[in-house]
Amino acid sequence: QKEVEQNSGPLSVPEGAIASLNCTYSDRGSQSFFWYRQYSGKSPELIMSIYSNGDKEDGRFTAQLNKASQYVSLLIRDSQPSDSATYLCAVNMKSNYQLIWGAGTKLIIKP
Amino acid sequence: NAGVTQTPKFRILKIGQSMTLQCTQDMNHNYMYWYRQDPGMGLKLIYYSVGAGITDKGEVPNGYNVSRSTTEDFPLRLELAAPSQTSVYFCASSYLGTPDRGEGELFFGEGSRLTVL
Numbered sequence: 324q325k326e327v328e329q330n331s332g333p334l335s336v337p338e339g340a341i342a343s344l345n346c347t348y349s350d351r352g353s354q355s356f357f358w359y360r361q362y363s364g365k366s367p368e369l370i371m372s373i374y375s376n377g378d379k380e381d382g383r384f385t386a387q388l389n390k391a392s393q394y395v396s397l398l399i400r401d402s403q404p405s406d407s408a409t410y411l412c413a414v415n416m417k418s419n420y421q422l423i424w425g426a427g428t429k430l431i432i433k434p
Numbered sequence: 435n436a437g438v439t440q441t442p443k444f445r446i447l448k449i450g451q452s453m454t455l456q457c458t459q460d461m462n463h464n465y466m467y468w469y470r471q472d473p474g475m476g477l478k479l480i481y482y483s484v485g486a487g488i489t490d491k492g493e494v495p496n497g498y499n500v501s502r503s504t505t506e507d508f509p510l511r512l513e514l515a516a517p518s519q520t521s522v523y524f525c526a527s528s529y530l531g532t533p534d535r536g537e538g539e540l541f542f543g544e545g546s547r548l549t550v551l
Contacts, residue, residue: 327476331474357539359540365544365545366524366542366543366544366545367477367524367540367542368542369539369540372539411476411477413540421479421482421492422477422479422540424476424477424478425476426474426475426476427476
């Protein structure tokens with residue numbers, strides 16, 4: 324069973340602090356990794372994608388990938404109340420071109 | 435820029451009724467997907483399609499059917515609705531290319547909230 328695991332939260336972070344979200348996956352052959360943000364009652368939207376080991380930065384967001392340890396993380400710097408949402412980790416397991424989704428981590432940014 | 439359009443947004447069905455959720459995309463994407471999302475859960479793949487005329491089962495296909503007669507449209511059919519099919523349904527599409535062209539990035543519709551009573 325190919326799985327993607329996330330802490331369901333909620334994760335509460337003060338405004339202006341760094342929020343750290345983690346995700347582990349079971350398929351060592353996975354190729355592509357994605358973080359989606361989902362506001363309550365809305366559809367998921369892509370925040371970051373990462374394909375190789377290391378860090379990838381985009382504005383206040385940094386995705387980190389460690390294939391040896393099979394985890395991917397998302398850091399949000401200078402957290403804002405508008406960052407409050409559920410963050411879904413998705414992994415593309417090359418064998419069948421499908422994305423496997425974690426259950427999501429609910430993030431709450433406290434003013 | 436319509437993207438992915440799903441209809442209806444809300445629907446209440448009685449047990450045993452049937453209905454079709456419509457999905458259309460205008461981005462000329464090869465891949466289309468139907469997911470369901472239950473409260474507090476991740477997305478579960480129902481069916482997907484890699485192109486017109488080709489469909490395949492995902493993780494939870496029982497009780498559903500799909501067709502893909504054109505690149506743009508990917509309707510989901512619910513036959514004999516059951517309370518277990520109460521969920522939010524998302525249609526999505528993607529262009530499956532090389533990693534530097536956004537392989538795996540999904541574009542979602544706004545979702546269809548279905549209640550079966």
